[in-house]
Structure formats: C-alpha cells, structure tokens
Amino acid sequence: DTAVSQTPKYLVTQMGNDKSIKCEQNLGHDTMYWYKQDSKKFLKIMFSYNNKELIINETVPNRFSPKSPDKAHLNLHINSLELGDSAVYFCASSLTPAPTRSIEQFFGPGTRLTVL
Amino acid sequence: AQKITQTQPGMFVQEKEAVTLDCTYDTSDQSYGLFWYKQPSSGEMIFLIYQGSYDEQNATEGRYSLNFQKARKSANLVISASQLGDSAMYFCAMWWGDYKLSFGAGTTVTVRA
Numbered sequence: 001d002t003a004v005s006q007t008p009k010y011l012v013t014q015m016g017n018d019k020s021i022k023c024e025q026n027l028g029h030d031t032m033y034w035y036k037q038d039s040k041k042f043l044k045i046m047f048s049y050n051n052k053e054l055i056i057n058e059t060v061p062n063r064f065s066p067k068s069p070d071k072a073h074l075n076l077h078i079n080s081l082e083l084g085d086s087a088v089y090f091c092a093s094s095l096t097p098a099p100t101r102s103i104e105q106f107f108g109p110g111t112r113l114t115v116l
Numbered sequence: 117a118q119k120i121t122q123t124q125p126g127m128f129v130q131e132k133e134a135v136t137l138d139c140t141y142d143t144s145d146q147s148y149g150l151f152w153y154k155q156p157s158s159g160e161m162i163f164l165i166y167q168g169s170y171d172e173q174n175a176t177e178g179r180y181s182l183n184f185q186k187a188r189k190s191a192n193l194v195i196s197a198s199q200l201g202d203s204a205m206y207f208c209a210m211w212w213g214d215y216k217l218s219f220g221a222g223t224t225v226t227v228r229a
Contacts, residue, residue, distance in 0.1 A: 045217045
C-alpha cells in the first residue's frame with residue numbers, strides 16, 4: 001500500500017496554463033507538506049497544513065494555491081504557469097507538525113512538472 | 117535566518133569504507149531537530165536518521181550515525197561500510213521554531229567498487 005501518493009507523476013504543459021497536482025496519504029497523519037525541488041536539487045518547503053489549517057506559507061508566488069479538503073489530501077493548484085515553475089514537487093506527511101525520531105516525515109514519489 | 121550548510125557537493129568513497137558527510141546549521145532556537153534524507157537517482161526521499169537538540173546521545177540507525185556537536189552546530193552523517201546502493205544524494209535538514217523546515221543543498225555520494 002502506498003503511504004503518500006501523488007498524481008500525476010509527470011506533467012508537461014505550456015506556459016500560461018493552470019494545472020493541479022494531487023496528494024493523498026493513508027497514514028492517518030495530521031500534517032501535510034508541499035516541497036519544490038529545482039534543477040539544482042535544492043529542496044524548499046512551500047506550504048504545510050495541520051488538520052486542514054495552513055501553518056507554513058513560505059514566500060511563494062500567489063499563483064500557487066494549496067487546498068486541503070480533508071486531513072488525508074493536500075492538493076496544489078498552479079495558475080498561469082511559468083518556465084521557472086519547472087521542478088519536481090514533493091508532497092509529504094507527518095503525524096505532527098514537528099517531526100521527531102518516531103514521528104518522521106514520509107515523502108511521496110514526486111511530480112515532475114515541465115513547463116514549455 | 118535559519119540556515120543549513122552542506123559544503124561538500126560531491127564525494128567518492130570506496131566500497132566497504134566509511135564516509136562522513138558534513139552539515140552545519142545556524143539557529144538561535146534551543147529546541148530544534150536535525151534530519152538526514154537520502155535521495156537515490158530514482159528520485160524518492162528516504163528518511164535516514166534524526167537528532168533532537170536535547171538528545172544527549174548521538175543518534176544511530178544501522179550503518180548510519182549522526183555525529184552531533186551542539187556547541188559547534190554541526191550534525192555530520194557517518195555511513196559505515198559503504199555499499200554500492202549508498203550512491204545517492206544526501207540532504208541535511210532542520211526543523212525549528214513555529215514549524216519551520218530547511219534543507220541543505222545536498223551532497224552527492226558515489227560509492228566505487
């Protein structure tokens with residue numbers, strides 16, 4: 001059983017389009033995250049939700065909007081896609097917002113977004 | 117601003133030897149946690165080890181150990197008896213304060229047979 005799943009795995013689209021990436025976790029965790037990994041492999045947190053409440057909202061263009069319909073899902077919608085949005089987007093979850101030894105963060109497989 | 121620094125962009129290690137990956141961090145918080153993740157070429161992120169700022173003992177998980185030197189603000193990862201499957205990118209990360217999370221730039225490890 002997949003713990004954290006993301007769809008789609010690959011997304012190729014034109015500049016200016018709007019797209020969504022979906023994330024689901026079946027671990028019963030309260031906290032979910034979105035990360036962006038750029039072409040240089042640098043990983044940066046974008047958003048985090050705890051019990052459907054936004055708790056981390058880093059400096060991200062407001063074209064990016066997260067939505068958490070319930071604790072098990074955290075979707076990422078991107079408006080007016082730009083070339084610089086090309087990256088791998090990872091979803092993750094943890095039992096609490098402060099991961100520890102026994103409350104680790106589980107990552108999804110990533111979604112590779114390519115904007116042409 | 118909080119910061120994680122990994123100064124080694126890439127390293128080569130001979131199979132069966134140990135390798136140390138450097139990580140230094142900068143925080144004024146007393147309570148924080150340090151992680152190491154492995155990212156193989158397949159792209160997934162794999163949790164390796166965790167050290168809490170109040171943990172007195174260095175964390176160990178199988179062949180992974182974390183050399184935590186709080187005064188020097190360093191949290192180096194030691195991989196003992198390297199295997200070919202250890203070839204990957206390794207990220208040091210820290211959480212602190214109000215749910216803040218930061219990752220280092222990563223170190224690529226290549227294990228040679």
